[in-house]
Amino acid sequence: MAAKRVNPNSVKLHYSYSVTELARCCAVHKNTIGNWQADGLKPIDSARPALFQGAAVRDFLRQRNASRKCPSAPGMIYCVRCRQSRRPALGMVEYVARTPTSGNLRALCEACEAGMNRSVRKADLAKVMPDWATSK
Numbered sequence: 670m671a672a673k674r675v676n677p678n679s680v681k682l683h684y685s686y687s688v689t690e691l692a693r694c695c696a697v698h699k700n701t702i703g704n705w706q707a708d709g710l711k712p713i714d715s716a717r718p719a720l721f722q723g724a725a726v727r728d729f730l731r732q733r734n735a736s737r738k739c740p741s742a743p744g745m746i747y748c749v750r751c752r753q754s755r756r757p758a759l760g761m762v763e764y765v766a767r768t769p770t771s772g773n774l775r776a777l778c779e780a781c782e783a784g785m786n787r788s789v790r791k792a793d794l795a796k797v798m799p800d801w802a803t804s805k
């Protein structure tokens with residue numbers, strides 16, 4: 670199972686954290702901090718116990734979260750029930766504007782018929798739903 674995504678903003682920029690404090694702050698196990706170090710999170714110095722600067726932790730988590738994103742392919746929407754990207758049933762997709770420049774695509778999953786949503790910028794509609802955009 671994929672590890673959960675920690676919100677980088679849960680870490681205070683100007684604080685220094687011990688392993689225990691950081692684990693509590695991010696709601697992860699202490700061993701997870703060790704994994705983060707193996708993945709490139711640097712303590713302030715090599716002194717023991719290790720201390721981590723909030724700003725460094727935030728940068729680390731941001732990069733890590735960004736590198737783990739895997740957006741659905743064009744024409745696909747992530748179905749929460751199936752836990753994978755699916756095509757819209759009958760190719761029917763509805764665009765619901767949230768703001769003048771962005772909105773949600775709504776469709777039913779072709780496999781389980783659950784409702785699916787995909788947030789999209791209006792400018793990216795043709796890229797995200799190529800078939801749909803050309804049929805308009």
Ligand SMILES: [Zn+2]
Nearest residue numbers: 748751778781
């Ligand atoms: Zn589904």
